[in-house]
Amino acid sequence: xxxxxxxxxxxxxxxxxxxxxxxxxxxxxxxxxxxxxxxxxxxxxxxxxxxxxxxxxxxxxxxx
Numbered sequence: 001x002x003x004x005x006x007x008x009x010x011x012x013x014x015x016x017x018x019x020x021x022x023x024x025x026x027x028x029x030x031x032x033x034x035x036x037x038x039x040x041x042x043x044x045x046x047x048x049x050x051x052x053x054x055x056x057x058x059x060x061x062x063x064x
Contacts (some may be wrong), residue, residue, distance in 0.1 A: 007052065011036075015029055015032070015033065
């Protein structure tokens with residue numbers, strides 16, 4: 001839960017920065033957000049979550 005909340009918060013911040021800087025217009029930003037919302041309710045959501053969990057575990061296991 002904490003990882004997915006962190007990812008959502010990070011992506012929301014990136015989206016706001018992109019809209020404010022003019023990199024992306026508000027219309028396409030809304031479409032992107034809605035796409036993510038509806039994608040989360042599909043059968044692919046579990047696969048995407050497993051992939052993101054694996055990436056998070058990999059990053060966490062890197063020793064500097």
